[in-house]
Amino acid sequence: MRHDRRNTIFGVHLALILLLFCAQFVIPPFHRTMVTRIMIFATYSMGYNVLLGYTGLMSLGHAMFFSSGMYATGLTVFYLGFGAPAAFMAGILASILMSALIGLIALRTTGVSFLIVTMMFSQAFYLASLHLNKITKGDEGFILSGHLRPLQLGGLEFAFSDPLVKFNLALMLFAASLLLSLWLIRSPIGRVLLGIRENEERTRLLGYNTFNYKLLSLIISGTLSGAAGSLYTLTFSYAGSSLASILYSIYPLLWTLLGGIGTTIGPIVGTAAMAYMVDISSGLTSSYLFVVGAMLVILIIWFPGGLVGGIRTRWLRWLP
Amino acid sequence: MAEVAPMTPLLQTEALSKRFGGLKAVLPVNLHLEQGEIRAIIGPNGAGKTTLVSMISGRINPTSGQVHFNGRDITKLRAWRRVALGVVYTFQITSIFRDLTVYENVALAAQRRLMRRALDRVVLRETILVDRVDAALAEVGLEHVVDDPAGLLPYGHQKLLEIAMALALRPKVLILDEPTQGLAPDEISALCQRIKEISQEVTILLIEHNMTVVLELATAITVMDKGAIIADGTPSEIEADDRVQEAYLGL
Numbered sequence: 269m270r271h272d273r274r275n276t277i278f279g280v281h282l283a284l285i286l287l288l289f290c291a292q293f294v295i296p297p298f299h300r301t302m303v304t305r306i307m308i309f310a311t312y313s314m315g316y317n318v319l320l321g322y323t324g325l326m327s328l329g330h331a332m333f334f335s336s337g338m339y340a341t342g343l344t345v346f347y348l349g350f351g352a353p354a355a356f357m358a359g360i361l362a363s364i365l366m367s368a369l370i371g372l373i374a375l376r377t378t379g380v381s382f383l384i385v386t387m388m389f390s391q392a393f394y395l396a397s398l399h400l401n402k403i404t405k406g407d408e409g410f411i412l413s414g415h416l417r418p419l420q421l422g423g424l425e426f427a428f429s430d431p432l433v434k435f436n437l438a439l440m441l442f443a444a445s446l447l448l449s450l451w452l453i454r455s456p457i458g459r460v461l462l463g464i465r466e467n468e469e470r471t472r473l474l475g476y477n478t479f480n481y482k483l484l485s486l487i488i489s490g491t492l493s494g495a496a497g498s499l500y501t502l503t504f505s506y507a508g509s510s511l512a513s514i515l516y517s518i519y520p521l522l523w524t525l526l527g528g529i530g531t532t533i534g535p536i537v538g539t540a541a542m543a544y545m546v547d548i549s550s551g552l553t554s555s556y557l558f559v560v561g562a563m564l565v566i567l568i569i570w571f572p573g574g575l576v577g578g579i580r581t582r583w584l585r586w587l588p
Numbered sequence: 589m590a591e592v593a594p595m596t597p598l599l600q601t602e603a604l605s606k607r608f609g610g611l612k613a614v615l616p617v618n619l620h621l622e623q624g625e626i627r628a629i630i631g632p633n634g635a636g637k638t639t640l641v642s643m644i645s646g647r648i649n650p651t652s653g654q655v656h657f658n659g660r661d662i663t664k665l666r667a668w669r670r671v672a673l674g675v676v677y678t679f680q681i682t683s684i685f686r687d688l689t690v691y692e693n694v695a696l697a698a699q700r701r702l703m704r705r706a707l708d709r710v711v712l713r714e715t716i717l718v719d720r721v722d723a724a725l726a727e728v729g730l731e732h733v734v735d736d737p738a739g740l741l742p743y744g745h746q747k748l749l750e751i752a753m754a755l756a757l758r759p760k761v762l763i764l765d766e767p768t769q770g771l772a773p774d775e776i777s778a779l780c781q782r783i784k785e786i787s788q789e790v791t792i793l794l795i796e797h798n799m800t801v802v803l804e805l806a807t808a809i810t811v812m813d814k815g816a817i818i819a820d821g822t823p824s825e826i827e828a829d830d831r832v833q834e835a836y837l838g839l
Contacts, residue, residue, distance in 0.1 A: 455711075455712075456699050456703065456712045459692065459695060459696055459699065460696065462685075462688065462692075463685060463688075463696045466685040466686070466687055466688060467683060467684075467685055467686075469647075469683070470679075470683045470684070470685065471696070472667055472668050473645070473647070473667055473668070473671060473676075473677055473679075473683075474668075474671060474696055474697050474700055474753065474757065475668050475669075475671030475672045475700040475757060476668055476700065477666070477668050477669075478668070
């Protein structure tokens with residue numbers, strides 16, 4: 269951070285946020301919904317990236333954190349009649365608790381064992397959500413329409429059914445998470461996390477309690493994932509077990525790899541690229557997954573560090 | 589080791605031993621390190637030198653015995669806590685953050701000393717950090733490669749970077765594990781000069797095979813063989829010791 273392009277770096281991130289803000293006025297409704305979804309899942313990927321990209325820990329259990337947020341928010345609205353802000357806070361709280369608990373256990377392992385342990389916990393969570401189908405309605409899920417009151421803000425009322433409200437809520441969460449992760453990796457904590465990623469034993473012998481730092485990273489990662497899950501439920505008015513399945517643990521890994529692990533804007537680039545690859549190719553052929561797979565293989569060959577990772581290595585060395 | 593120490597040593601081991609399965613790597617050993625000295629530990633390969641300093645730095649746990657530092661029992665302390673107290677180890681095989689810049693390598697060490705309160709983890713004055721990093725790099729003469737990736741440095745510079753990282757931690761005891769290994773002769777003499785300067789402020793425990801370096805630097809020498817200390821004294825005493833000649837110099 270020495271010869272620092274602080275202003276350029278900050279500017280790039282603000283420009284991205286501004287670009288997304290302006291997009292809502294020009295893009296057609298279909299794409300507005302699409303971008304809303306992308307921003308929420310990009311927040312999920314950014315959370316995932318804090319752990320994988322900036323701490324070097326690969327988890328296959330993040331669906332558990334995403335759906336902790338989703339269920340805590342969805343269930344409190346559905347059964348307890350919580351308003352959106354309180355339900356969102358419930359989602360945040362649940363994902364903090366969940367990631368702290370899982371972290372205390374799973375972080376005793378590293379590498380492949382960590383991957384397996386997080387996956388096992390997540391599968392247990394998924395199966396529990398199916399088993400408790402009297403409450404969660406299992407795979408079928410439940411819908412919040414009719415339960416969720418409109419958001420009251422300074423005398424104004426915002427209905428969650430309004431696409432522009434959805435879009436801007438997603439943008440707010442995305443922007444906050446982007447700036448948070450940018451700040452995090454440039455902070456002293458971020459430097460320690462990078463040290464752990466590069467060489468954990470050396471970091472320990474520089475006097476850092478690496479377990480605590482990894483736990484902190486996992487909690488931040490899990491909480492961002494949970495916040496995304498919570499907002500997903502609020503904006504798409506739905507919570508169901510399928511979003512807790514292993515597929516939703518694989519997605520953020522895929523999005524992050526595609527966009528560029530260990531880059532701040534990689535997650536949104538990867539999430540958007542994947543969403544539009546699926547969208548465009550499924551309009552052309554019914555075997556669209558074949559096309560997507562082939563594209564991914566080509567991208568990994570040409571850009572092993574992901575799209576933004578590749579841009580960073582080739583042209584913009586200063587990208588965080 | 590029946591000698592009487594004039595004061596409490598800065599660092600002391602009491603019957604410290606390590607067994608790996610059936611292998612007794614280090615027999616119960618009493619080592620003491622006085623404030624301000626440069627103590628060299630010499631001995632043939634497999635004598636248990638690195639195992640001994642690894643127990644002192646906390647990288648491995650002893651089978652029995654204790655480590656005292658500044659009058660405090662640190663045997664049970666984790667490695668990172670010992671570093672925080674001022675016991676700093678530099679690796680025999682260089683262990684740096686290869687993909688990070690030289691600056692980031694040293695900054696990670698330097699910021700550890702600046703993190704006194706919880707809030708320091710979140711906000712840290714970057715200017716103070718830059719000063720500390722520059723000072724540490726200047727001490728080893730690496731200020732010209734500050735923005736290079738550490739992994740691309742020549743081997744000798746990587747060793748110097750290790751030392752700069754250790755210095756940025758502001759150690760009280762600096763454990764140097766074969767710092768001259770793999771260096772060219774002119775690099776060795778430059779490094780010796782640096783170590784002499786560093787020893788003005790820091791007590792040094794040095795593992796070294798190069799006897800020229802040992803005799804130039806050490807104010808005290810401990811000789812190990814087969815996991816035990818077989819001699820302990822000033823450089824001239826050690827040079828004259830028959831057991832040392834036999835075990836180490838092979839004469």
